[in-house]
Amino acid sequence: MELAALQDVIERTYGERDRARGIPSTVAWLAEELGELAQAVRKGTRAEQEHELADVLAWVATLANQLGVDLTAAIERYGDGCPRCAGLPCACP
């Protein structure tokens, strides 16, 4: 899936509610989902890990939508490999 398509479906699905709750609530919810992901990584099944990775992605998309950030443009920094050493593979010290 394209990141732009993800942002679009998340906007159409949750955009109005998310904006009504406000950005700090979205940050809190993203943190909660990261906690669930961490637990799934430690002791969950593969299906639970996949589920929680998707939830974190969805909340990252929600936050980007609320901030007006295009994730495709944002991730472009990594398009040619490591943005710090400009390398692929990374050769940072």
Add this chain to the structure above:
Amino acid sequence: MELAALQDVIERTYGERDRARGIPSTVAWLAEELGELAQAVRKGTRAEQEHELADVLAWVATLANQLGVDLTAAIERYGDGCPRCAGLPCACP
């Protein structure tokens, strides 16, 4: 950018180092980046928010790579809207 392309470039850039550090380190690093994102949302510039959103995405891709999870398949749950109410927009109570 396609999520699969993101996972691919992150694998080629950081895969070997990430695997050497292990999954718990990746979870810790993702948590650190989420903290930086939360700070950027609270008091950062738009450019800083974009930067930190990309870093979180990159670490989500790293974690998915280490777990062997295909993010495109994982996010498919959201493809038709809310996976709980099967709606677009979401009509969860």
